[in-house]
Amino acid sequence: MSHFSIQLVALLSLTLLLPNTHGWGDDGHVIVCKIAQARLSKTAAEAVQKLLPKSAGNDLSTKCSWADHVHHIYPWSSALHYANTPDAVCSYKNSRDCIDYKKGIKGRCVVAAINNYTTQLLQYGSETKSKYNLTQSLFFLSHFVGDIHQPLHCGFLSDSGGNTIKVKWYTRKQTLHHVWDQIILQTEVDKFYDSDMGEFVDAIQQNITKVWANEVEEWEQCGDNDLPCPAQYASESTIDACKWAYKDATEGSVLSDDYFLSRSQIVNLRLAQAGVRLAAILNRVFDRKLSSSM
Ligand code: ADE
Ligand code: ZN
Ligand code: ZN
Numbered sequence: 001m002s003h004f005s006i007q008l009v010a011l012l013s014l015t016l017l018l019p020n021t022h023g024w025g026d027d028g029h030v031i032v033c034k035i036a037q038a039r040l041s042k043t044a045a046e047a048v049q050k051l052l053p054k055s056a057g058n059d060l061s062t063k064c065s066w067a068d069h070v071h072h073i074y075p076w077s078s079a080l081h082y083a084n085t086p087d088a089v090c091s092y093k094n095s096r097d098c099i100d101y102k103k104g105i106k107g108r109c110v111v112a113a114i115n116n117y118t119t120q121l122l123q124y125g126s127e128t129k130s131k132y133n134l135t136q137s138l139f140f141l142s143h144f145v146g147d148i149h150q151p152l153h154c155g156f157l158s159d160s161g162g163n164t165i166k167v168k169w170y171t172r173k174q175t176l177h178h179v180w181d182q183i184i185l186q187t188e189v190d191k192f193y194d195s196d197m198g199e200f201v202d203a204i205q206q207n208i209t210k211v212w213a214n215e216v217e218e219w220e221q222c223g224d225n226d227l228p229c230p231a232q233y234a235s236e237s238t239i240d241a242c243k244w245a246y247k248d249a250t251e252g253s254v255l256s257d258d259y260f261l262s263r264s265q266i267v268n269l270r271l272a273q274a275g276v277r278l279a280a281i282l283n284r285v286f287d288r289k290l291s292s293s294m
Helices: 003-017 026-037 042-051 075-081 110-121 134-148 176-192 197-209 216-220 230-245 257-286 288-292
Strands: 166-169 172-175
Touching (some): 026 176, 026 197, 026 257, 042 257, 075 134, 110 134, 110 230, 110 257, 134 230, 134 257, 166 176, 172 176, 176 197, 176 257, 197 257, 216 257, 230 257
Antiparallel strands (some): 166 172
16 A cells, blocks of 8 residues: 555544544534425425525525534533533433533533524514624534434433444444444435435335325424424433433444445434424414414
8 A cells, every 4th residue: 555545544533433522424414404495485494494594595405514614713602512411321301301411511512502503593573683693503402403313412422422432333343422423324325225315315205105105294293382392302312312321332342244235224213303303383374373362
């Protein structure tokens, strides 16, 4: 091997081993936002179009990883990508678990972030100019609704949601967290969809209208006065983290067909739920004038 290619391989493997602190990989976020945008009401679709910058070409999915690129300019935002339960605790409790552990600030986590950015977006179209940058509120909200559906973004604190658990994905070294952020999805798209992400999105959309049709309304539902219900989404993720992500995957485990085939179903379901719910939240936010005036 040439000196150059050794360096390249070293760099590539470093990139792969670095803990991914930032949620589904780009692909996951693109999928969530494509599913969501296709389900927007006319009013919500228009609002989203107005909030998107020209560079997005009215495609929300081009901005759904934006939140992963602003950790340096907005250091406070890093804690907003996840929430953690105590070690081996398989149920999410908002008053206990929504906290920025590094800073010790209560009420800072992905659950609070979703509530916060939804509330900000309610100012859209009001007479007074919002003190918030609502374009950024939309980008943050769209990203965090994706993140909260990744089971290990609501995993255990002691292993940073699987970031410190080293496993083998077939023969390759990975962290368990990265397997759930990206690798299961990538393997699935490569293996079953000819590496064509568009085909995969189509298939998920088909499943939403056919296989999961009877459940979709339930996914969309929150309590009477809640626009989003992120503590509910987090609770589901924590349960899935225990039941599927951590199960049979401890330090040094070799994950192969059994793990891949069963877990990819969960990844697909969580991506679908995230997309459906993001659309439902945006529809409720931007259609609220109609329903509140009745
Ligand atoms: N990314 C970085 N830290 C994390 C944590 N504690 N839980 C989940 N994802 C994370
Ligand atoms: Zn993230
Ligand atoms: Zn992640």
